[in-house]
Amino acid sequence: MIERIRDSFGRLLLTVVVALVLSVLPLPTWLSAVRPAFLVITVLYWSIAAPRVGGIGLGFFSGLSLDVFRGAVLGEHALALTAITYVVVREHQKIRLKPSFQQALIMLGALVAYEFILFAIDGWTGHPMTSPLRWIHTLTGALIWPVASAVLDRVRGTR
Amino acid sequence: MAAYGAGNYRASQGRGPAPGFSFFLYALLAIVLMALDRRGGYLVQVRYYLSAAAYPLQLAVSSPAQAWHWTQDSLIARETLETQNAELLKQNRDLSMKLMRLDALTRENAELRGLRQTLPAVADHWMPAEVVDVELSNLRQRLLINRGAHNGVFRGQAVMDNYGLLGQTIRVGPWSSEVILISDPEHAVPVEIARTGVHTTATGTSDPDSLILPDLPANADVKPGDLLLTSGLGGVFPQGYPVARIAEVRHDAAQTAQFRATPLAHLNALHEVTLVWFDDTHPAAPTRLKDGSSTTGNPALQKQPSPPLELLPLPTLPRLTAGRPAGQDHQ
Numbered sequence: 001m002i003e004r005i006r007d008s009f010g011r012l013l014l015t016v017v018v019a020l021v022l023s024v025l026p027l028p029t030w031l032s033a034v035r036p037a038f039l040v041i042t043v044l045y046w047s048i049a050a051p052r053v054g055g056i057g058l059g060f061f062s063g064l065s066l067d068v069f070r071g072a073v074l075g076e077h078a079l080a081l082t083a084i085t086y087v088v089v090r091e092h093q094k095i096r097l098k099p100s101f102q103q104a105l106i107m108l109g110a111l112v113a114y115e116f117i118l119f120a121i122d123g124w125t126g127h128p129m130t131s132p133l134r135w136i137h138t139l140t141g142a143l144i145w146p147v148a149s150a151v152l153d154r155v156r157g158t159r
Numbered sequence: 160m161a162a163y164g165a166g167n168y169r170a171s172q173g174r175g176p177a178p179g180f181s182f183f184l185y186a187l188l189a190i191v192l193m194a195l196d197r198r199g200g201y202l203v204q205v206r207y208y209l210s211a212a213a214y215p216l217q218l219a220v221s222s223p224a225q226a227w228h229w230t231q232d233s234l235i236a237r238e239t240l241e242t243q244n245a246e247l248l249k250q251n252r253d254l255s256m257k258l259m260r261l262d263a264l265t266r267e268n269a270e271l272r273g274l275r276q277t278l279p280a281v282a283d284h285w286m287p288a289e290v291v292d293v294e295l296s297n298l299r300q301r302l303l304i305n306r307g308a309h310n311g312v313f314r315g316q317a318v319m320d321n322y323g324l325l326g327q328t329i330r331v332g333p334w335s336s337e338v339i340l341i342s343d344p345e346h347a348v349p350v351e352i353a354r355t356g357v358h359t360t361a362t363g364t365s366d367p368d369s370l371i372l373p374d375l376p377a378n379a380d381v382k383p384g385d386l387l388l389t390s391g392l393g394g395v396f397p398q399g400y401p402v403a404r405i406a407e408v409r410h411d412a413a414q415t416a417q418f419r420a421t422p423l424a425h426l427n428a429l430h431e432v433t434l435v436w437f438d439d440t441h442p443a444a445p446t447r448l449k450d451g452s453s454t455t456g457n458p459a460l461q462k463q464p465s466p467p468l469e470l471l472p473l474p475t476l477p478r479l480t481a482g483r484p485a486g487q488d489h490q
Contacts, residue, residue, distance in 0.1 A: 025220050029295050056178060060185040064192075068209045069217070070294075074202055075192030082189055086182035125197055131297040131365070 008053045011155055015042050016062060024069045033133045036141035038148075039066060040114060043081060044088055044107060045152045048096055051089040059085030073125050080117035084110045100146045108142035207308070210332030217303055217335070221291050228430065281397045283438040286310060288318075290429050291335065297365050300343040300426070302326070306434060307334040315395050317435045323401040323423030324348065324389060325432055341402065342367045342426055350402050351390035355380050358390050361403060367426035370403050372418040381408055381418055397437050 019042035027035060043062045046054040063081035067074050088095065088110060095106055115138055195201040292303035306312050308331050316328045318338050326340040339346050342363040350361045350372075357379065361370040375381065385405040391398030403420035410416045 021216070021220055024217065024292075026224060026292050026294070029297075032296055051178075056181045056185055060189065063189070065213075068213045070299075072299075073193050074196040074206065074209075075189040078192065079186060079189035082182060082185045086178055086186075089178045121193070125193070133297045 008050055008156065011157070012046055012050070012054055012058070015046075015152060015155055016058070019043075020062070020065055020069075023066065034136055034140050036144050037111065037114070037137055040081060040084075040111065041107070041141055041145065041148050042152065043085060044110060045149055047085050047088045048092045048103075049152070049156060051092050055089055056082055056085050072122060076118060076121045076125075079121065080114045083117060084114050087113075100149070103149070104142045104145040107145045108138060111138035111141045114138075206330060207332055210307075210330060210335060210337075214332060214335045217292050218305075221303075281399075281437055283436045285436065286434045288432050288434055290432060293429060295367055295427075298344070300340040300346075300363060300365060300367065301329075302338040302340065302429065302432070304336055304338055304432060304434075305334065307332045307336050309333055310434075311436075312336050312434060317396050317400075317437070319400070319433050319435055320424045320429065320431075321433075322425060323403070324396060325424045325426065325429075327395050328434075338432070340367070340426055341370060341422060341424075348396065348402055349390045349392040350387040351398075352381060352405075353386040353388050354382075355385075357381075358392065361387060361420060368421055369406065370420045370422060372420065375416070375418055377410065377414055377416040379416070379418070381405055383408060387420055 016039065019038040022038040023035075039062050043054065043059050046058060059081040060078050063078035064075070066077035066081070070077070095103060098106065112135070115135060119134070192202070196206075286306060288304040288306040290302050291305050294301045294303075302318075302325075304318075312328055312331050314328055314331050318325045318327060324341060326338050326343070326346065328336045329339040330337040340363065341348050341361065342365065344363050344365045347360045347362045348370075349358065351358050357375075359372050359374045359379075361372055364371055372381075383405050387402045387404065389396040389398060389400045389402055401423050403422045405418060406421045407419040408416060409419075
């Protein structure tokens with residue numbers, strides 16, 4: 001059991017680092033507007049598939065790394081990601097059994113909640129610049145969920 | 160079941176904290192972090208080390224683009240180089256001619272002001288920096304450059320390119336700094352309209368090609384083509400550096416007006432920028448806030464001391480020595 005967790009943890013770390021790189025990769029403006037939140041999706045995947053390996057701590061530290069790269073305030077992404085990770089970890093057994101399409105819808109909800117928390121914190125901390133473009137990534141994120149979860153399933157080593 | 164063995168939550172309940180508890184802990188930690196980061200900058204030191212940790216990844220991520228530029232540069236055809244060289248020579252001649260005139264003008268200016276000696280240029284020295292990462296999103300307009308506290312960069316330092324003002328450093332790490340561009344919606348530059356001497360501020364719009372002047376009254380004397388210079392207020396930029404040119408004045412039915420300006424700096428195509436140090440004693444230098452404790456405005460943009468760090472001696476820098484007496488230029 002312990003060894004299995006350790007093995008999964010190595011794979012988890014690998015996917016998280018790759019997702020972080022994809023998240024901070026410099027892209028042209030129009031492309032970065034539609035870029036899905038790869039790291040968030042990866043964290044959600046692990047929260048559903050293996051909540052014992054990553055869990056809420058994974059959400060927090062992934063969010064913190066996003067804060068270091070892109071955050072207006074340290075702790076902003078950390079709080080948003082912790083919150084949605086908590087909900088998904090709590091409901092992971094229900095979500096796991098759903099077909100891919102419904103999972104994608106749940107991801108859309110989670111991503112919208114995530115972006116809403118960021119939006120609220122931006123407002124409270126005095127960064128009131130908002131643009132409707134910030135919500136686009138929730139849609140693209142939900143769209144790539146079936147692909148992303150299939151790829152991550154492969155990396156995790158399940159059939 | 161076996162497939163989810165490692166991750167089965169129910170099977171391992173009781174081993175480790177419940178999700179509700181760890182959620183509470185982590186959420187609390189995040190909120191405390193936000194409060195500390197927001198109020199008074201308790202986390203300047205933490206940010207400093209975090210940015211150092213993040214820098215290798217940022218370098219790695221930007222390396223494909225850098226490699227592409229490098230290959231492009233090394234594959235330039237000979238004719239291109241020749242035309243470029245001819246252009247540069249011509250430009251150099253033009254600039255030298257202007258500089259000759261500038262020397263005469265500074266002397267004349269000093270005489271008019273009744274000063275015995277001409278003042279040295281307000282720019283004390285400057286340092287080129289390479290752009291590692293560009294973030295031109297709809298929310299943030301930032302650059303990451305490859306100079307940090309080890310190069311003597313401080314927070315709230317003016318950054319320019321060859322055409323005008325670009326922005327200022329907002330976070331300084333050991334080897335890298337984050338620059339907020341004048342087009343960032345959170346950034347405002349105190350400017351002066353060169354033709355009329357009216358002071359106002361130019362605010363970013365998250366479009367790298369336009370700034371707005373929200374504080375001007377509708378009947379202000381502004382025409383398209385007017386040059387905006389830094390006014391020297393605000394404590395960051397010295398007086399008289401070019402910022403933007405008025406592009407559009409639009410009056411609407413409700414007796415309000417919108418003033419749009421185009422930045423002179425090429426915010427869209429940045430590979431190299433210039434960090435500028437100013438001579439504090441110069442009359443045109445920005446007024447320094449001594450303790451950085453000012454509470455007005457955006458605290459992230461207030462001048463604050465760089466994190467304590469035994470600075471390496473500054474490398475010898477090219478200096479702008481217009482009118483500077485010889486023998487005084489050692490640091």
